[in-house]
Amino acid sequence: MNTIPSVNLSDFISNNSVRKQNFVDAIGKAYEEIGFVALKGHFLDNTLVENLYKEIKSFFSLPTEIKQKYEIPNIGGQRGYVSFGKESAKGKKEGDLKEFWHFGQYVQNNKQLENEYPKNVNVEELPEFNKIGKEAYLMLEKTAKYVLRALALYLGLEETYFDSYIYNGNSILRPIHYPPIKEEPKEAVRAAAHGDINLITLLMGAQGKGLQVQNNKGEWIDAIAQPDELMINVGDMLSRHTNNKLKSTIHRVVNPPKELWGTSRYSIPFFMHPVSDMKLNVLEGCIDDNTPKAFKDTTAGEFLTERLIELGLIKK
Template sequence: MANINIPRLDLHDYTHGSAEQRHQFSQAIGKAFNETGFVTIANHGMDKALIDELYQVVQAFFALPENTKSKYEIPGLAGQRGYTSKGKEKAKDAKVPDLKEFWQRGQGDNPVVDELPRFDQVTGEVFRRLETAGCALLKAIAVYLGLQEDYFEPKVIQGNSILRAIHYFPIEDPDSLPDDAVRAGAHEDINLITLLIGASADGLEVLTREGTWYPVKAHGEDIVVNVGDMLQRLTNNKLKSTTHRVVNPPRELMKTSRFSVPFFLHPKADMSLAALESCIDAGHPKAYPDVTAGEYLDERLREIGLKM
């Protein structure tokens, strides 16, 4: 098995710790993001009761009839709010769509699911708590990068962050699948960082530097946090947006569902992703053209099939 640095860190050490604990946390997350792009985080501000209820309302939504769910699919929004049905999203350069359907909520107005009174409240509360945790993690990352601690704060508050509830639906007839159809094809996330509340089943794998796939597992209520492409661009590849995927389960479990709820922390559309001067030197020349977060998001939504 590859030796891979995915440390388990306690966010409390950064938000409530001593100067030494804060420094150690910042260095540890920076080192992991420099090497593998993944960490697991404890004490992130969500209790077990909230996580349990989140999964209850998410499972209840996806159990609704197709014609009920489809009334929450909003044309023209590229899946950024409400429901996105099966067969819409694919990994960049993939030939076939991922085996999933999903719901997304963001800042401001979101569709309210009339059939499930708690759905809007619970997903809204999870959104707020993960945004708070994400902002704290970005402070630690800013310190690691030698920036002011609140460098990211004005760029991400009221930004384009998304909470996505995903249902990887059961495969009733595995033999009918195209050979390359998987729950989520190998991809990198678009945003700054992703915070993932543990999934209901295994399947998440990250691509190591040696080119092997390594399964990522979180303990209990820990969340998994990874670097997205926007942070990789901003840091001129110093922090790694690691390729990951969700593989199909063993054949005997193909007829079961898998649920997953990632929070994609996005900045405002006008944030510049131009490489930080401190991340450019003779050994690391500037790797990407300058672009805003909004321009990059638009380009990627087209590549993954959500925007025409």
């Protein structure tokens, strides 16, 4: 497979059983073969998208000393600002050429989780920043819920199987700024080859070249979305849970050609995480004689902690 398949969520949420089943089959097949789809028909409208980009560009344009006051120590970068070069891919010592922000869950009716999750960080200089960020977070979370419902049906599970796990889940919205490149990078790229940790990732801002996906032959192919599409991929948690039936595909963001070094790039992934006590044990329906159980039992919380240590965001 050398292109990313495109699907439309309006087929799934239509009242037409044929269109709904076609969506389920198409997205399931894509996630078995390449691990990525481009999705139309999501819940983000154009005005919200424009406002979000305006706010994040304003934030990353702030002086470094102002941004750094929103970098909160001892929380593994889970909320607020993470400065340039702090994060590196698993197994890579060079820091990625990016800075980013984290919006986290807006917990409803659960004091325990309110205490477990770090608090969202309020940017004083930009009165609309947190409001617009929350609106986008909730619309991406809603989109992700329906994608997971389609995947539940594809896996032979009850349609709402994932709903209770993702309600108040530890999901993250991450606006990323890849600043202009000022000198020849020695080994670093904008985002080194990696798989995502979570269940699924919904990516805004994949228009234009930069994001690349590794197909089953090990070839790197460009993943370019249309302006009205989100790029959505499987993360390691869902891959484990399905015994690799659904693929968590390695992907990267490469540096632009030299003539474009002077430009910024922005992308906004939404990492859909479940609550930390969700068991990621391999589903019985994904084990057979040809595909024995490939992963030890673990929970989402244990797996996340393990990966954050590997990424250097949490110290042992």
